[in-house]
Amino acid sequence: MTSRITELSVDCADPAALARFWAAVLDYVVIDEDPELVEIGPAGRADEQLLADIRTGPVAPTIFFARVPEDKVVKNRLHLDLSPIDTDRDGEIARLESLGARRTDLAPPDVTWVVMLDPEGNEFCVLRSLAPGEFSLS
Structure with missing residues (x-):
């Protein structure tokens, strides 16, 4: 049995701002966003192709930025x-x-x-x- 890293999660105070910083650093795009949680990842990955790729080998993970109250x-x-x-x-x-x-x-x-x-x-x-x-x- 094998697992893959598919997402990383980062706790933060301002998900939108931190997600945009890391998207610019990594040449990622914002995939999904709400005030409490933002996901970034590589552009142009159709869900079906992503699932097939994950099943055959490691892929670049998406990154979630979640708002938390503590510093x-x-x-x-x-x-x-x-x-x-x-x-x-x-x-x-x-x-x-x-x-x-x-x-x-x-x-x-x-x-x-x-x-x-x-x-x-x-x-x-x-x-x-x-x-x-x-x-x-x-």
Whole structure:
């Protein structure tokens, strides 16, 4: 028996704003939205094709942003790691900052990744770039 990750859920204060930030970061679209819950995911996935794809292998999950009354007060227990695919790491960091992310000093010294915060203070990392010319398997 096997399971697949099909959705991720993020508690937040402003689902619409945080969903739009992450949609811009990941090149996702808003799939469904109400004041308390917003879902984002890859564009153009028909339900029938998505179900077939999930049954045959892993797929990019959708992300739900749910309004909760409490504020974030400690480090995330789970966070996202991002790898740029069409620019270098520092170019992607600049793009993320223009969307509302902030750099932190949480990464240990002498590492290749940068720890950032989304607009609600959730930690995520920007890893090395996978863009052509930035990364190769050889």
